[in-house]
Amino acid sequence: MPRPPRGNGPRRLYEQLRRTWDRPLTAYYLILGSALLITVLGLVMVYSASMIKALELSLPASYFFRKQFFAAVIGTGLLLAASRMPARLHRALSYPLLAGTVFLMVLVQVPGIGVSIGGNQNWISLGGPFMLQPSEFAKLALILWGADLLARKQDKRLLSQWKHMLVPLVPVAFMLLGLIMLGGDMGTAIILTAILFGLLWLAGAPTRLFAGVLAFAAFIGFVLISNNANRMSRLACIGATDLGPKGECWQAVHGIYALASGGWFGSGLGASVEKWGQLPEPHTDFIFAITGEELGLAGTLSVLALFAALGYAGIRVAGRTEDPFVRFAAGGVTTWITAQAVVNIGAVLGLLPIAGVPLPLFSYGGSSLLPTMFAVGLLIAFAREDPAAKAALAMRRPGLGKKAGVRWKTMRRRVKKRPSGER
Numbered sequence: 001m002p003r004p005p006r007g008n009g010p011r012r013l014y015e016q017l018r019r020t021w022d023r024p025l026t027a028y029y030l031i032l033g034s035a036l037l038i039t040v041l042g043l044v045m046v047y048s049a050s051m052i053k054a055l056e057l058s059l060p061a062s063y064f065f066r067k068q069f070f071a072a073v074i075g076t077g078l079l080l081a082a083s084r085m086p087a088r089l090h091r092a093l094s095y096p097l098l099a100g101t102v103f104l105m106v107l108v109q110v111p112g113i114g115v116s117i118g119g120n121q122n123w124i125s126l127g128g129p130f131m132l133q134p135s136e137f138a139k140l141a142l143i144l145w146g147a148d149l150l151a152r153k154q155d156k157r158l159l160s161q162w163k164h165m166l167v168p169l170v171p172v173a174f175m176l177l178g179l180i181m182l183g184g185d186m187g188t189a190i191i192l193t194a195i196l197f198g199l200l201w202l203a204g205a206p207t208r209l210f211a212g213v214l215a216f217a218a219f220i221g222f223v224l225i226s227n228n229a230n231r232m233s234r235l236a237c238i239g240a241t242d243l244g245p246k247g248e249c250w251q252a253v254h255g256i257y258a259l260a261s262g263g264w265f266g267s268g269l270g271a272s273v274e275k276w277g278q279l280p281e282p283h284t285d286f287i288f289a290i291t292g293e294e295l296g297l298a299g300t301l302s303v304l305a306l307f308a309a310l311g312y313a314g315i316r317v318a319g320r321t322e323d324p325f326v327r328f329a330a331g332g333v334t335t336w337i338t339a340q341a342v343v344n345i346g347a348v349l350g351l352l353p354i355a356g357v358p359l360p361l362f363s364y365g366g367s368s369l370l371p372t373m374f375a376v377g378l379l380i381a382f383a384r385e386d387p388a389a390k391a392a393l394a395m396r397r398p399g400l401g402k403k404a405g406v407r408w409k410t411m412r413r414r415v416k417k418r419p420s421g422e423r
Contacts (some may be wrong), residue, residue, distance in 0.1 A: 024388035027206075030313035031383055034306045035079075035376040039072060041303065041367075042287075042362035049290040049321050050283035050364060054322075064283055064364055067129065071366030075373030080375025087325055087385065091151075091379065094144035101141040104134035105179040114183070118356070119230075121181035133367035134273040135180045135188045139195060139336050140371040142173060142188040146199045147328035154203075154324045162209050169199065170213065186231060187355035191340050193217050198335030201207060202318070202328050211247070231326065234353040251286065254279045255348045258289040259300070268298030285356055288348045304345070310376075317382050326382045333375045336360075 044067065051062035055064075082090075108114040108122055115123040124132045146169055150159065152416065158164040173196045180189045197217075200210055225231040237249035240254070258274040261267070272293045275282040282290050291301045314334030318327050337360045346352030346361040353380070358368045361376070383389060 015149045017037050024386065024392045025318045025383075027085070027313040027386075028380065028383040028389055030309050031317075031379045034310040034313070035373075038303070038306050038310070038361040039075075039373070041306075042359075043068060043072060044269070045287055045291050045294075045362070046364045049272070049287050050292060051270075051276050052275050053283060056277070061364070067366065068364050068369070071369045072373075074366075075370050078370060078374040079380070082374045083380040083384070086378075087323065087381070090144060090329070090381075091325060094141070094148045098145040100136045100143040101134055102176070102179070105133070105138065105176070108134060109179075109182055116316060120356075121185045122180070122185045122188070122243065123213065131367070132272075133365075135183070135185055137371050138176045138180065138188075138376055139192060142176060142192060142195055143199070143332035143336065143375070144327055145172070146196075147325050147332055148150070150199065151201050151323075151325035159203055160384035161187065161233050162206070165200070165203055165205055165209070166213075185356070186224065187357040190221075190343060190355055191336065191357060193221075194339035195332055195336050198339075199332055202331040231353075237350075238353055239350050250349055251280045251421075252354060255286050255289040256350055258286075259292040261350070262293040262296040262299075264296050265298050266292070266294045269294050284358055285344065285354070285363065286348055287363045288345055288359055292348075304421045305358075307338065307341045310334075311384070314338075314366060314379055316384070317379060320386060321382065323385075326385070330379055330382050335380055337372065337404075 010070050015200065046068045047062065047065035049059040053065040054061050060066075072419050099358075104124065108124055113124060114121050115125050117123050122133050122135050124134065126132055130208070132381060150165075155160050158275055173192065177189050177192055180192065187201070197210070197214065200213065205213075225235065233248045235246070237252040240249040240252050243250050243253050254274055258272065258279055261273065267273075271291050272282075274293055275290055279286055279289060288300065291303060295302075311334055314330055317329035318334065321327050321330070340360050344353060344357055344363070347354045358365050360372050361369065
């Protein structure tokens with residue numbers, strides 16, 4: 001019997017994988033699966049990384065885990081609600097969400113209402129152990145409001161004029177940035193700036209206009225950093241291997257120690273040494289370092305792969321839609337999650353300054369988890385609304401077999417013919 005030509009096997013496998021990757025529900029399953037796995041793994045690591053910190057504060061070992069689990073339950077409800085909302089309802093919520101967020105961010109600066117934690121006054125006490133950080137909701141508010149604004153202007157063919165592209169999007173974004181910087185939270189301001197640039201890029205901002213806004217933001221950032229000794233010291237600790245004469249690089253160096261001691265497969269869950277008081281913020285900003293110490297390179301690469309899958313799926317949703325609001329909103333959410341993950345992980349690896357932002361869906365913090373899970377619900381809703389995905393989902397409903405199958409084939413042909421912006 002003649003042997004098949006060499007290369008047929010790998011080529012056949014490649015074609016099969018390509019067809020699987022190109023199926024209508026790929027983005028839907030990637031978003032749902034990766035977000036769920038990141039959240040579940042994050043709960044496990046929050047419990048492991050926060051036990052010692054809780055005992056130091058004379059609290060039960062599971063104190064931080066229980067709060068994070070409670071926030072995850074509420075966040076799951078928000079995710080399910082967002083995934084079932086039509087786009088027009090998301091657009092209707094954008095203005096009340098923006099107004100409510102601005103109101104809360106103003107309240108943060110009122111003496112007796114705002115609470116300062118770690119030198120940043122960006123919190124409001126809700127009573128008992130519960131705190132709210134309104135600036136985390138500003139990210140979601142800017143995305144929804146900005147997406148609705150740009151979509152309406154695109155429908156009226158106004159985005160070709162630079163004034164309509166910048167106003168009022170940039171002034172409102174700078175107002176939010178100003179309120180955030182009043183509290184001293186440079187990290188959240190960086191993420192909000194990334195979201196603004198993402199929206200301008202998706203709107204088709206000319207290179208000169210984009211570069212001008214970027215240069216202005218870079219100048220403001222330079223002024224704010226150069227006038228603050230703490231922020232300058234964080235810049236000096238990039239790539240540091242020494243603690244410094246006054247221990248200013250303590251957190252950065254011990255984060256590297258945690259990653260370096262993990263090896264290929266880590267020391268095992270709960271076996272971290274750095275979380276015993278050596279590494280500050282082991283369950284929030286530097287939870288990725290504890291993950292590397294306990295789960296090793298395999299664990300950290302798994303987390304990176306999950307974020308990469310979530311980011312790719314978000315880009316795919318934004319690239320294949322014909323609805324401008326969906327494109328802007330999906331692109332904004334993807335920019336938010338990926339930029340924040342890069343800033344957090346880059347700081348832990350010593351490649352970027354420590355910005356004090358949590359790892360999305362992974363780090364401890366209900367104020368960060370809730371809007372992020374709602375944003376993931378947005379991506380799921382947009383992925384479900386794709387015509388081919390909608391037909392594929394309908395095909396699985398009882399009693400719709402043959403009819404839905406014909407519709408799925410029809411919609412798939414339509415998706416192949418129309419320009420998608422993605423290869």
